[in-house]
Amino acid sequence: MESLFAAFWSGNYSPHGYCLFWQPQLLWTHIVADTLIALAYFSIPVALVALVRRRQDLGFGWMFWCFAVFILACGLTHVMGIVTLFVPQYGLEAVVKLVTAIASLATAALLWLRLPALVRLPSAQKLKEANGELAAMVEQRDAALAELSAAVVQREKVEAALLQAQKLEAVGQLTGGIAHDFNNLLQAIAGNLELIARKPDDADRVIRWTSSALDAVERGRQLTGQLLAFSSKQRLDVKSVRLSELIGGMAGLVERAVAPLSRVRIDRIDPVWNVQTDALQLELAVLNLAFNARDAMPEGGVLAITAELRSGKVAPDLSPGDYVALTVSDTGTGMAPEVAARAVEPFFSTKGVGKGTGMGLSMAFGVMRQSGGTLLIDSEVGRGTAITLILPLATVPPRRDVQDDAARDERISLDGKKVALVDDDRQVRASLAEMLRTAGAVVEEAADGAAGVALVEGARFDVLVVDFAMPELSGSEVAEQVAAIDPALPVILITGFADSAKLDAIAAPNVTVLRKPFESHELLRKIRQASRR
Template sequence: MGGLLRPFFDGSYAPHGYCLLWEPALIRTHVIADGLIAAAYFSIPLALLTLMRKREDIRYGWMIVLFATFILACGATHVMSIWTLWHGNYGVEAVVKVITAIASVATAIMLWPLIPKAVALPSTASLAAANTELADAIASRDAAISEMRAQMQQREHAERALLQAQKLEALGQLTGGIAHDFNNLLQAITGNLELIDIQPENSSGIVRWSRNARQAVERGKKLTGQLLAFSRVQKLETASFGVARMLEEARDLFGKSVGPQIKVDMEMPDEDLGVVADRGQLELALLNLTINARDAMPDGGTISIRTSAVSGTAHPDLVPGDYVMIAVSDDGVGMSREVAARAFEPFFSARLNGGGTGLGLSMVFGVVSQAGGVVEIDSVEGAGTTVRLFLRRALDVTPGHDGPVPDEAEPEAVLTGLNILVIDDDPDVLNTVAATLEARGAATLTATDGRTGLVAAEEDGIDLIVVDFAMPGQDGADVAARLRNAHPGRPVLIMTGFSESAKLDAVIEPGVGLLRKPFSSEELVRAIGELLPAKG
């Protein structure tokens, strides 16, 4: 057998050129055609392998390798066609063709199953359409996010507006009782002033009557302070203060809010028991709880307010420590488990008459949470409700004081020899303040508006300016800023009955003091003394 096949490999047979009669034109044509085909076939695998190296993410790479092998084999057959023109090694040519046949058959077999998968691959047009759809989806998402942010801002504005409405609603509960109290206070002031006017020669009586009038003014000051705590827009300012003093001062407020049918049973805690919170907001929170308790008892009943110190694990949501628990209880209709679970949700109201903003308990939750405490509700339908506030305990409260007691009281300022400019658009206030300062030894200059006051402030020898905050035209803040720019070393004291703390906070700086109306002559003198440089 070896002898039979040897001629196919050793070139014993006639070369293929013999069949072409060695015609030069035919030989040349075959060589050129087969050479170009072979060169093209050899370049295609190189191109495919280069593509695979640069794009490693291409799928079915093994198929490309198999196809490249087939193309190389095809190129080799054309090279052998050129070789056999002059050499009769047809066995070698046959081997090359067998290899080419195997590669081609394998490629064909493996290619057909890939056709459906290749057809399923997205086309350029479909990819472009998908990209466009994705871009539209992203744009829609961005628009939805922008709309959601706008809605969140609108909701925040609505919540603030509704919170103010809720405060006003609470004020509405106080209107009757407050008006009655103010009438009594005005009657006391008027009666005592008339006695002074009728009997000016009765010196001992004048002292007693003026003291009675001042006491009535102090009670009125307390009432207005409580009202301003509801109306003002203020930031949360936590501080240490005594719970007993706060409850004692708010006792009348709670009683007038719930009406004569409701009894407020308040058990006073020890005077040294203090909390860390915003006092004004905590008073408002307790007032909301008493009003809610009143609404839960349409036929009357009792509201109990109890306070106690709790140490250790006061509540599962609090870290172990020292806390104060304030509980507000009623014997009203109570709440179902479902209603109690939603009680702290904003805008959710469970009032029997369907009224209210639904922000009362939400406000309580916010005030206590921002102070680092928690709130819990214990309610049973038909058996009443208890709301417990857990607040951090303050350990630096002395009985009778809010917060730490200063080491010693500041001495009263001596105003003798000072030149003070007083600016106020209310002539009664202007004349009273000026007369008070003159009685303490100061010389005064007065102005009834900001423009006139700025002109008067240019005079030499003025040591200090006292200006009202709320004035038409140029208000006290504008006047104070202009005065500080023109005379940086000259102190300014701003008098105000205004309630919006943000505007007032923006005015205060070193050299500018704030005195809230109504104030006593001692408070006025003390505020001026704090602004004056210390006397050596």
């Protein structure tokens, strides 16, 4: 056997082309054909390698490599066919063919093994259909997202309407107490003014009576400020709030909410406790709890407000941390367990028709959750109810507006300043004009917006003072028209209007908003700051 294979390497045989030399055209036909076939075979693996390297995502890349080796080996057999025409290297030709056979068998075996998977590959038509189904699913998803977005917007509108209704209900329930307080304030102002009119030459008494009237005005301003805060449209603004100041500031409202049958007890709250919440919404929540307590004590009782610091796992639905527990408790009728379990559900109410929206506790719970806290109910029939508002302890102190107390006593001169004053209320306009003239300003008045615009067109002023809420042409519209006439003219917009969104929309840099009621030094200082240099 050895001698048989050794003969292939001995070189004793004649070259393969020896028998073709007598027909040169046939010899060259073999050479050209084998050369072309070999070149084609050699080019195919290069293309396969380039494909696999560029498309590394192909699922059967290894199969392309097998084909490349197989076809390369086939090309080598044709090269050896040309060589053996001239040189009898039949042993080397046999090795090349053996390698080709092994590569072909391996490629065929792997191809048959992977044939079922290859057959399952989707056709172009199926891929097109799948793409169509995917596009339809994308359209359905986009439509669903659009519907969801519209539903979210609608829910926000409903929530805003419910919040506004709850605020208005709170203001409505306070109507009696507010009317009583305002009548007292008006009585104090009118009485002091009458005393001043009777004895204008008694300087010492006039100063005392004036101070008393101004105190009444200040109390009225605080009261209207609270009412405007409740009735205004505002989103939740969570920030650090000093709890002791908030509860102390609304003590009067709480007392009026439960008057006249019940009394209020507010325990001392540590002034260093700052909570993370929206101040106005917390006030509204406490006020609604006071209304609920009043309704639960028809024969009178005690409403108590207390606070304590709690740490750790203070409620099942809260993560461990530091919290302040603000508890509003009453000595009323209490709630049965089944009522307490549903107390925070929207619109759930045990009161009669027209006696409540059923949103008080629900909205208080919502405010607590958005603040990072929760609401707990402890109630028993005949014993009373305790509602605990759990609020996270703030890590930063609240921002405090620094007031310059000396500013009240500062005498502000407006000598040489020319002021255009526009207000549709004759009495308010007259008092403001007198105030400005007393400070040394030259004042020209207009009784409506159109007259105010004409006033600015006809003369040059250092500042325009205009009321916001006027018929036909509002203060903001006057400011816009004046800006077209004299863009550099500073405008001070005075208003007692409640809708802060409309005021916030006035974004002109030369417009300053001053809310009524204000003291003379506030207006004079703003005029001095805003007027042309």
